[in-house]
Amino acid sequence: MRGVVLHGPGDVRVEDRADPRIVQPTDAIIRVTAACVCGSDLWPYRGVDKSDEPAPMGHEYVGVVEQVGDQVKTIKAGDFVVGSFFASDNTCEICQAGYQSRCVHAELIGAIGTQAQYARIPLADGTLVATPGPPDAGLVPSLLTASDVLGTGWFGAVAAEAGPGKTVAVVGDGAVGLLGVLAARQLGAERIVVFSRHADRQELATEFGATDILTERGDQGVTQLKELTGGLGAHSVIEAVGTQQSMMQAIRSTRPGGHVGYVGVAHGVALPGEELFFSGVHLHGGPAPVRRFLPELIGLIWDRTIDPGKVFDLELPLEEAAEGYRAMDERRAIKTLLRP
Amino acid sequence: MRGVVLHGPGDVRVEDRADPRIVQPTDAIIRVTAACVCGSDLWPYRGVDKSDEPAPMGHEYVGVVEQVGDQVKTIKAGDFVVGSFFASDNTCEICQAGYQSRCVHAELIGAIGTQAQYARIPLADGTLVATPGPPDAGLVPSLLTASDVLGTGWFGAVAAEAGPGKTVAVVGDGAVGLLGVLAARQLGAERIVVFSRHADRQELATEFGATDILTERGDQGVTQLKELTGGLGAHSVIEAVGTQQSMMQAIRSTRPGGHVGYVGVAHGVALPGEELFFSGVHLHGGPAPVRRFLPELIGLIWDRTIDPGKVFDLELPLEEAAEGYRAMDERRAIKTLLRP
Known part of the structure; x- marks a missing residue:
């Protein structure tokens, strides 16, 4: 598959990456419908956060479930889903208190990199929320914001x-x-x-x-x-x-x-x-416990009470991700949506 | 009157100080029944907080009202009162939100010095709370704690x-x-x-x-x-x-x-x-908005639900204040009560 990799400050490349596959029985594989560039992606882009090796990028995502592991119960292939930028089991004491980004089993989605055609989402039942059905195309940007920036x-x-x-x-x-x-x-x-x-x-x-x-x-x-x-x-x-x-x-x-x-x-x-x-x-x-708010936010978007997708003032194909980063870095864009 | 003055690190003296008098029509003068040494008094005592000139000490107090200014409405001569270590009007927007220690007219009682026979308390209506009647002697230490350390x-x-x-x-x-x-x-x-x-x-x-x-x-x-x-x-x-x-x-x-x-x-x-x-x-x-809690705390002490006065493990006449400070500094005492 194709995916964004940061090779160093200012050096964004779209490359072939290995197709993700189910690793844990609680995983899901999603086909990413839309991803985007986060303000926090600019920290490593600008060299403020250092990295010694090429890093897959992206932690905001919506998409369609392709496959789920044996233990996934509530999410199924074909669902359109929105997920948090932290994977969480949503059952531990910390999750139940509403702090899913600090779940005892939390995993950072940023390490997976969702600016790509596909992504493996750990702890699918606790991380992903399915929309009531396939969304109208016009709702996709707003649903994408729920994944991080709105949350x-x-x-x-x-x-x-x-x-x-x-x-x-x-x-x-x-x-x-x-x-x-x-x-x-x-x-x-x-x-x-x-x-x-x-x-x-x-x-x-x-x-x-x-x-x-x-x-x-x-x-x-x-x-x-x-x-x-x-x-x-x-x-x-x-x-x-x-x-x-x-x-x-x-x-x-x-x-x-x-x-x-x-x-x-x-x-x-x-x-x-x-x-x-x-x-x-x-x-x-701290890091927002987005999962706490996802059901409510999806509802507000679904019934068109809010239209947070307006923050996207630049939309590009995934292959042009480098320009998406540049535009945000130079403040020519508030936020860039990427279409894999 | 006699009162405690800190002349420098470790140098606590009990001296003649001017008798306080009504300055603002919202003031009250109280005869201090009991005062005490606060953990925060040890910061200047140890020289951690610097002061260039002799400083009257003490901001915890209970006592009997001797005199009130013309505009004082709810507090009257003869009342036994407990007050906060910050004077507050208890009517401004910040006070009404429960943050009387940051009242827009707040005054620090520590600048007045209640380790003394008498004290002028500004904004008497908003700062002092009268007990239901004259307290039993056994309740006085607990009522004194409400002024700061319990609050x-x-x-x-x-x-x-x-x-x-x-x-x-x-x-x-x-x-x-x-x-x-x-x-x-x-x-x-x-x-x-x-x-x-x-x-x-x-x-x-x-x-x-x-x-x-x-x-x-x-x-x-x-x-x-x-x-x-x-x-x-x-x-x-x-x-x-x-x-x-x-x-x-x-x-x-x-x-x-x-x-x-x-x-x-x-x-x-x-x-x-x-x-x-x-x-x-x-x-x-931050600095506790003691005034918010005073009515409730006085109630719990008055009906003997709590006995916070047990924190006083040393009681001395005001004249021996220096030993009270020393005992706390050397951890021989948890907290010293002073009787003017």
Whole structure:
């Protein structure tokens, strides 16, 4: 089969890779209908995350089940499925508490690489959710977002306790941040403030439900937000970048007793204990337990309540994956969808 | 009046200080019945927190109201009162959300110094809670704990979401940690594990409701706890020290999706963002909003459901405050009560 392999910083190639096969009796093999490039794929693409050897890429996927292992019970060949970027058994104590990305049997789908024609999905029953039937073509991009970027933005909003009566601020105007806006709107937030300097992203944020746009960053951004909120800060802040500056902007934008939901993969972040202590905020985040939200998110997409697929502003055949990475790296695209 | 003043590391003196008087119409003057030495008083006592000039000490207090300002409505002369270590108006948006220690008009009682015969308490209506009547002498130590050390341990347990079915671990066997044990028990925790190496503290922890004692610290302590909890870690961890080691021990002792309630005043702590991100824990803490809990805690003490005053294992006249500090510094005493 054909699949994307990163050979080094900036060096994306589409190559022949071995066809996946059932390894464990709990595996499924899927034919990937659509995959995409994640903001977190840009960390190794930019050389911030180092790798010594060529790495298959991709952890977001929707597709059709080709084959299942002997012990797979709820997923069957022919199902159209959406899965999380972590495989999980969905039965252990941690999964049952809603933290499937930290399942005691968790496996990282990123190590498998779903920017490819086929993929082996471990723990199929606990990882994949079948749609009610074959989806209309127009729903596929939105279903694909549920696999990570929507699930992650949603978790950020849930972790930040976005809800009725709340002012929610969003740090980061990438696809995760934008879908954090959509999530906050769905969860009933009263006011949604997004920090953004890019006209296209501001526009999509507004479409997804943002009520206010702020153009400053860091402590200037915090000052702008405080002016909007009677000096107090937001009740809920979604952090969707993962840098020291964005984390401190998120913490300082949150009122005492408020909640920071942080879902940007942390890079080089060290949180000062004294400031955190006296801030009085709640901090929660990490790799989103997407599986927790999949049934609900698929439902919202299926009945056309939400249209998160709008974050894809570039669609390419799998063979042109390199251009998909470049466009995101250069901020010419918010998010690239790849068609194997 | 007589009051405690810290002149430098280890230099505690009891001196004549100016009698307090009403400054704002929202003030009250109280005659201090009992005060005490806080674990946080040991930071400046040990020279870890620097001060250039002599500092009046003490922020925990119970007493009888002598006089109130013109605008004080709910507190009157003769009331026996317990107050928080932060003055708060208890009416602003932050107070109403339960974060009175970050009230928009908050004032630190530590700057006033309650290890003294009298004290001026700002924002009396929002800071002080009157007991149902004059307390029996035997209740005074317990009521005094509500002013900070019990309220702080309680907040740690609430922030860690201690409750029915939960395994709660407590890092720190000082008075706050021990009262965190008591709080976790009251909140219905199923299992309460305390890290402690001191026989007297282990005994009091057990009396307050601890079910398990672990004697290792740091990562060895984490390993011991994981062995007790099927490899998963505790649902809830109360951090009551404030050092880098204790914070990391708390975070690493918590299962993914679990809650760390941290109430030890942070000193020199820097939390590694990557580890925190992948831990998947909730983090909440800071200066306890004691005022939120005062009515409930006074009720539990008044009807003798709890006896937190047992943390005082040394009682001295105010004039002997220096010995009270020394005994705590040398761990000869868990907590010192001072009688003005």
